[in-house]
Amino acid sequence: MATGIVAHGAYVPKNRLPLEEVRRFWGGLSTPAIKEKAFPSYDEDPVTMGVEAGRQALERSPFGAEELGAIFFATTSGPYEEKPNVSTIASALTGSSRIRVVEMGGSPRAGLQALLSAWEFSASWSKPAMAIASDAPIAHPASSLEHGLGAGAAAFVIGEGEGATTLEAVESISVETFGERFRRRGQSYLQDLELRQDELTGSVLKAIEGLMEGARISLSQVEALVLPDPDGGTPARIAKALGASPEKLLSLTPRIGDTGAASVPLGLIAALEKLEAGKRILVCSYGAGADATSWIMGEASIVSRQRGRSLEDILERGRIRSYGDYLKLRGFLVQKG
Amino acid sequence: MEVAVIGVGQTSFGTFPKKSLKALFFEAFQEALRDVEKGLDPKEIEEAWIGTLSTGGGQLGNQAALLCETVGLAGVSAHHVENACASGGFAFRNAVMAIRSGRCRVAMAAGIEKMTDLPRERNRLWLGVSGDVEWERLAGTNFPGIYAMLARRHMYEHGTLKEWITGVAVKNHANAVHNPKAQFRFPIDLERAMRAPMLADPLTVFDACGITDGAAVAIVCRADEARRYTDRPVMVMGSGAATDYLAIHDRKDLTGLLAARKAAAQAYKEAGVGPKDIQVAEVHDCFTIAEIMAYEDLGFCEDGQGGFLIRDGLTKLDGPIPVNPSGGLKAKGHPIGATGIGQICEIVHQLRGDVQEPIRQVKGARIGLTHNVGGSGGTAVVHIFRSPE
Amino acid sequence: MSSYVSLPIFASTLRERYRLEEPRCRSCGTLNVPARMACIECGRGDFDWEKLTGRGRVFTYTVIARGGAPTEFDEQQIMSGSLVVAIVELEEGAKVVAQLTDCDPEEVRVGSPLKAVFRKLYDQEGVVRYGYKFVMDEERE
Known part of the structure; x- marks a missing residue:
């Protein structure tokens, strides 16, 4: 049996902003090829999105959460710069503390790096591992860089399994x-x-x-x-x-x-x-x-995708918000101090 | 040993930014002393119980001792009683127990709260401290939300209409117009109250009581010595008290307060009377729905029918069982620790027939009841009184 | 001085808040949610912990207007305005109190199907407190 992806899960916040709203508000749009973007609500962040994606992957996985040997987590926008965000995710996913947790960041490349590392861990130690990439990159709302920034999470269970995606x-x-x-x-x-x-x-x-x-x-x-x-x-x-x-x-x-x-x-x-x-x-x-x-x-990926909500279903269940809601829910209007 | 109330006093309830905690307490104490018809030497008071949540910016520890020294009672054995909004009622119960035990002859039960000492933001820290903090508060709700959820369940299970619930506020405001010591002495109409801004759906701002300062004092003694102090002692016929799970999700029934039911059953048993014998009552209407539930918990009607009493006007001043002639917590005001003693002040005046504005006097009332609830029913205390012979 | 849930107290409930694991009484079989020292039914203190499905229904609810929630939720209320709180009757029988999130208050009814999700509860002392909330379960009626 080969080592590969045996289950996957996705999470996309329900909030959607049509980018036409950005154009109307700022008088221009830097990313016209993006029609809509998803954004986290006041109570969502890369940790909560990662947990939800991870839970979907585990629900579809032949391996239980307690069998995981490692979780590799990738984000560029975790709530903590120091203190592992991945430990919170691990605690939410499994009651077992005998697990290696690794956090990756630094660039959007971190997501695929987490997947590769999980594969390498699993192939080396013959134990299932999980890769989670969850991100909500943030720039100043007045900068053109911010227009297209969205939010979402993907999770994969990697292990030795019949029909794994290798x-x-x-x-x-x-x-x-x-x-x-x-x-x-x-x-x-x-x-x-x-x-x-x-x-x-x-x-x-x-x-x-x-x-x-x-x-x-x-x-x-x-x-x-x-x-x-x-x-x-x-x-x-x-x-x-x-x-x-x-x-x-x-x-x-x-x-x-x-x-x-x-x-x-x-x-x-x-x-x-x-x-x-x-x-x-x-x-x-x-x-x-x-x-x-x-x-x-x-x-295995075909079996996985048939259980629970499909990615397309998740994508379709968005809820359109105004630009005002976007500014509020994204926390731009919360003044500190 | 029977217990008699020989004197009661309370400040006006309201917002008094220029009156200190000590000034409020002194005022209530002086009035209670003056109310003892034949006079009382304060030195005869042997024990004191003072109910307060201690909101505000002052003393936290040893508050009872501080308040006693404020009114010239330094040296008296004093106790701080904290059972949230039922602190006053429980302070009174302790005084009753002490007299009944024979350990002391004259005791003081008091309550006080100064809620306007703090900036609005810091005051909010004090709201929702007496429900279940770990789960209810951290789910984002304090008492308006808890009582709103109880109201919705009452509406769902019993078909209670919102207009009956809010009718409690209309009735109590109408009564408060005639109470010189009430905080909100203006009538409100149902339509306006129904349309008021939402506080916690289905409760609007008119379904809730406000922020209040106030103090109240009651002096009790052995019944066999009461005539030395007054010709009009009011007898304590029964006292009942109970607790319940703080969090409402831990309770089986969300349309009533079990602690209040237990407290009422004890008080009725002690008094040897039943709900039908009660001729006037002061009940804990911190939110309008609370008065509807109180009707049922106290047995004034069948379960689920509390709303009918409002619909049919049965608890108005001129109804068969007038409830909250003072205006209740809703309109008289709810200075947390003082509330329970304030209720007793009202019932004592009602049973003596010397209510300040006679229009509020319930004619010929001989048996009266007070119902004081802490939090959303985590604590409850009920007392039943009899007019002087 | 006021009401406040300390971090050690919060931490003692992580198993429940993070994973919805709850204790079932070994003597009488009653599920105790949230966990307690002595069984709510029989008063004994030996439990087996189990993971709940997170599915339930609205038992009662309220929509708390902006400014009406405890101060821990001030930031949330700037962002979300009102907030929806419900008593949820879990599939397993016990009741819990929790926020409903991602929901239109107009759509909530007594009896609406719900499922638990992992969300931020609030942010205090520089520490994000996570736990469960509920969303409308779109896969059930």
């Missing part, structure tokens, strides 16, 4: 970047100097080309393509450069916004909820470099 190959790139999507210690809001260097496209292309070459995969053998998507348009540009058909692209960004570290993992879930067994999924994330991975869809 990891085929990985290619990683690291580069130094300047002035691109960063947040200094103690700061609340993301910044971007908008130097338009497009490190993203370069790194992603390089990682994918390296992956395909190393694993001897051609584009025609790829059924679905999940790419970093901060604006609803980036994947199409990359696909064009790659020479891939845009029909193969899977991204939730146009519907729920840029969900940071959860974005690419949620795209992977979209693939797991759609493809037939045996199909190849190419998943690549970005953050000062890129990780490209290829996965082979397994029967």
